[in-house]
Amino acid sequence: MDIRTCYQQLGGDYEAVMGRLRQEERVAKFLRLFPRDESFTLLTDSLTARDWPSAFRAAHTLKGVAMNLGLSALAQSSSELTEALRAGEPAQDPTPLYQAVKGDYEKTVAAIGALENG
Amino acid sequence: MTKKEKQRESKRTVLIVDDTELNRALLTDILAPDYDILEAATGMEAVGVLTSRWTGISLVLLDVVMPDMDGFELLSLMNKNGWLSSVPVIMISADASAGYIDRAYDLGATDYITRPFDEQTVRRRVQNTINLYAKQKVMENMVTEQIMEKERSNFQMVEILSNVVEFRNGESGLHVRHVRAITDVLLQTLRRRCPQYGLTATQIALITNASALHDIGKISIDEKILNKPSRLTPEEFEIMKTHTVTGARMLEETPNPQGGNDSFLRVAHDICRWHHERYDGRGYPDGLKGEEIPISAQVVALADVYDALTATRVYKPAYPPEKAMEMILGGECGTFNPLLLECLKECAQRLKRELDLNSDSSMSAMEIRRVTSELLAHGELTASSRTLNLLEQERGKTQFYTSMSREMFFEYDRESHRVTLSGWAAQELGLTETTIHLDTGIQEEILGAEALKDVNRLLAGATYLDPDVTGEYTLELSGGPRRFRVDLRTLWDGEDRPTFARVVGKLTALDG
Numbered sequence: 350m351d352i353r354t355c356y357q358q359l360g361g362d363y364e365a366v367m368g369r370l371r372q373e374e375r376v377a378k379f380l381r382l383f384p385r386d387e388s389f390t391l392l393t394d395s396l397t398a399r400d401w402p403s404a405f406r407a408a409h410t411l412k413g414v415a416m417n418l419g420l421s422a423l424a425q426s427s428s429e430l431t432e433a434l435r436a437g438e439p440a441q442d443p444t445p446l447y448q449a450v451k452g453d454y455e456k457t458v459a460a461i462g463a464l465e466n467g
Numbered sequence: 468m469t470k471k472e473k474q475r476e477s478k479r480t481v482l483i484v485d486d487t488e489l490n491r492a493l494l495t496d497i498l499a500p501d502y503d504i505l506e507a508a509t510g511m512e513a514v515g516v517l518t519s520r521w522t523g524i525s526l527v528l529l530d531v532v533m534p535d536m537d538g539f540e541l542l543s544l545m546n547k548n549g550w551l552s553s554v555p556v557i558m559i560s561a562d563a564s565a566g567y568i569d570r571a572y573d574l575g576a577t578d579y580i581t582r583p584f585d586e587q588t589v590r591r592r593v594q595n596t597i598n599l600y601a602k603q604k605v606m607e608n609m610v611t612e613q614i615m616e617k618e619r620s621n622f623q624m625v626e627i628l629s630n631v632v633e634f635r636n637g638e639s640g641l642h643v644r645h646v647r648a649i650t651d652v653l654l655q656t657l658r659r660r661c662p663q664y665g666l667t668a669t670q671i672a673l674i675t676n677a678s679a680l681h682d683i684g685k686i687s688i689d690e691k692i693l694n695k696p697s698r699l700t701p702e703e704f705e706i707m708k709t710h711t712v713t714g715a716r717m718l719e720e721t722p723n724p725q726g727g728n729d730s731f732l733r734v735a736h737d738i739c740r741w742h743h744e745r746y747d748g749r750g751y752p753d754g755l756k757g758e759e760i761p762i763s764a765q766v767v768a769l770a771d772v773y774d775a776l777t778a779t780r781v782y783k784p785a786y787p788p789e790k791a792m793e794m795i796l797g798g799e800c801g802t803f804n805p806l807l808l809e810c811l812k813e814c815a816q817r818l819k820r821e822l823d824l825n826s827d828s829s830m831s832a833m834e835i836r837r838v839t840s841e842l843l844a845h846g847e848l849t850a851s852s853r854t855l856n857l858l859e860q861e862r863g864k865t866q867f868y869t870s871m872s873r874e875m876f877f878e879y880d881r882e883s884h885r886v887t888l889s890g891w892a893a894q895e896l897g898l899t900e901t902t903i904h905l906d907t908g909i910q911e912e913i914l915g916a917e918a919l920k921d922v923n924r925l926l927a928g929a930t931y932l933d934p935d936v937t938g939e940y941t942l943e944l945s946g947g948p949r950r951f952r953v954d955l956r957t958l959w960d961g962e963d964r965p966t967f968a969r970v971v972g973k974l975t976a977l978d979g
Contacts, residue, residue: 369585379493386489409532410487413561416583417493428561 350463352377359420359460360453366419379418381465384458386414389450392430396447404443405434411450415457423453478503479525479597484513484541485559486533494528494559497586498593510536514544514883521550525597529576531560531567542574547882551575553604555596559584622676629679632686636693642774643679648821649770650678656810656932657766664762674763677735681742681767684714696782711752714739737761742768747802757804765804769811772800777822788819817932875974881967892974897946914940922953929957929967939977950977 352373356363370376392407408431415424426449433439433446480503485491488508495504505524507513510533517524527545531538538558545551558571561582568579577596580589629643654674658666685693688710692703699707718736741755741764748756760768776791786794792815794800796808811818875892879885888898914922918940925936934957941948952975957967 365583369583371586375496378496379489382489382492386487388487403534406532406534409561410490413582414487414489416561417490419583 352380352464355380355460355464356419358463359457360422361457362419362421365421369417369419376418377464380461383414383418383420384461386411388414389454392447392450396443399438401434401437401439405431405437408434408450411454420453420457423450423457426450426453480505480523481593482507482513482516482524482527484510484527484533484538485530487530490530490559494589497589501590502593509533510538510541511883513541514885517545517548517550517554518880518883518885521554524554525600526593527554527556528593529556529558531558531562531571539570539574542571542576544882546575553600555600557592557596625676625679628683632682635690636682636685642778645774645778645822646678646681646767646770647675649773649818650766651675652814652818652821653766653770653807653810656814657762657807660810660813661806666762673731673734674738674766677731677738677763678767678770680714680718680735681738681771682710682714683717684710684712684739686717687713698782708743708751711740711743734763738764738767740764742771744768745801746804750801765807768801769795769803769807773811773818774822776800788815788822814932875976877972877974879970879972881969895974895976896942896944914942922955926955926957926967926970929955931959931964931967934959934967951975952977 350358353363355361356366366376367373370379388407388411392404392411395401395404395407408427412424412427412431415421415427426446430443430446430450433441433443478501481498482505483491483494483498484507485494486508491506491508495506498504502525505516507516513527513529514536517527529538529541536544538560542551542556542558545554545556555577556575557578557580558576559580559582560567563581571579578592580592626643633643651671654666654671657664658671688707692699692706695703715736718732718739721732738761740752741760744750744753744755744760744764746757746760746765748754772795773791776786776794777788779785792811795803795811872889873891874889875895876889877892878887880887888896918938921938922940925938929936936955936957937953938955939950939952941950953972954975955970955972958969958971960968
């Protein structure tokens with residue numbers, strides 16, 4: 350699978366990321382690094398532990414990484430979660446927002462995995 | 468050296484601070500072709516890098532949201548430590564809210580890049596910021612050099628003139644230098660103690676420099692009277708007294724294109740004419756009383772007497788500083804402004820140090836400080852890179868000495884609570900690290916609450932003029948308790964600051 354198809358599958362914006370980072374090798378390289386980033390695990394753990402500041406930071410980091418790599422769907426869902434967590438303990442149960450992030454994250458990692466395997 | 472090596476050599480260094488490895492890697496990937504990259508994964512790690520080599524870093528790319536010390540905290544710390552004056556910071560965040568951006572600029576960031584960023588934008592902004600800072604630095608150095616040069620020649624002219632007088636006096640030139648040093652110390656003390664005199668750094672520099680001319684009128688006095696080893700007759704003394712008025716007239720007749728009340732000639736005139744006036748009005752030539760005598764002349768008069776007492780003269784031996792102090796305070800050598808006498812008492816220790824320094828070296832601590840204060844007064848110049856390089860060399864020297872010495876030295880930075888131990892100290896104390904982060908909790912654990920209170924009490928009593936304290940304590944170390952003598956010196960950013968910035972110290976084991 351090529352990178353363009355991969356971006357289609359994970360709900361990303363291939364044109365935009367190429368416009369910013371210029372080189373397809375660079376995009377591919379950092380895309381492959383993405384599953385190793387621990388922000389999502391940290392997010393999951395922090396939410397379970399109700400450690401809101403850590404959860405906010407993890408969501409914020411995930412959003413930033415996703416934005417830089419043009420992972421639009423994940424950037425959108427993690428951005429919503431980030432805002433819900435910004436002020437500390439959220440007013441409403443953040444689980445639905447987290448589930449959306451989880452869905453996008455898994456879809457993204459799966460698509461990158463497919464890229465990895467050719 | 469090949470062209471490629473040369474290029475490599477001159478590559479500038481960028482420090483990337485971000486807790487997310489992927490983010491650091493992406494920025495490194497973009498910037499590595501043009502820059503040497505240093506990475507820090509936490510704010511504290513960045514502080515470590517900056518503390519040890521900030522003069523070698525051309526720019527910091529700083530993430531906002533990080534655990535423990537976030538980007539804003541690091542930025543304020545950089546601002547406080549004065550690092551921002553030579554290391555620009557570009558903040559990077561996925562957060563484009565006005566609140567964040569405003570705060571970043573308010574705290575001293577040069578630029579703010581939002582995610583997702585464009586490769587070209589990052590490269591260009593980094594490049595532009597570095598170039599701007601580099602240009603500013605070059606200009607700053609040029610101005611600094613020029614002022615230094617002007618200062619040097621001014622200083623030398625005054626030195627030559629006053630040496631002519633001293634030479635005729637049969638003195639060595641030391642007197643002028645001493646009066647200058649004493650005047651400087653007294654004025655600095657007076658400035659802090661008595662704000663009502665409204666002394667500025669520039670005025671102090673001016674008075675100090677002009678003090679060298681106080682006896683210039685002696686050029687007109689007959690050498691037989693000037694160098695007479697026995698007591699002067701009343702007639703001779705009357706002639707001797709004219710050196711004040713003559714000196715003043717010489718300065719009055721010097722063309723003064725700048726005019727103004729604060730000019731060098733004006734100050735020198737006042738000093739020449741009135742440095743033999745007495746606070747009780749019984750001095751000469753005009754019998755001025757109390758605050759009628761300009762403060763410049765009052766200070767130089769006291770400096771003149773103090774040095775005359777502590778120096779050897781044809782008619783008298785040198786008195787030790789303690790004896791001289793006693794004689795002045797006892798009113799044996801004229802009457803002075805009581806405020807000035809308080810200043811003299813306060814700076815007794817410092818005077819002793821300065822006079823030792825000023826005996827043999829022409830580039831004295833006092834002079835360096837004077838030039839610096841002049842520089843600062845002229846244009847708020849920040850440290851030039853030459854100064855920074857000198858500092859860097861000093862740091863290297865200190866590191867070398869401490870590494871070679873089998874003494875237990877340490878250094879404590881008040882701002883960051885970091886303690887740096889000499890290698891030997893770390894080994895003796897059974898520590899593996901030479902740098903530890905010592906917050907109050909750990910301090911108490913090692914020292915015990917009582918001792919910690921005592922150390923803080925001692926440190927609170929330290930002042931810019933009297934910076935050393937000593938105590939004996941038992942430290943709870945991993946190998947069991949041990950008793951130490953602790954010698955501490957507080958280091959200050961300047962005498963106007965209410966508190967010290969750092970403490971250096973030495974531990975001496977008392978239990979063998």
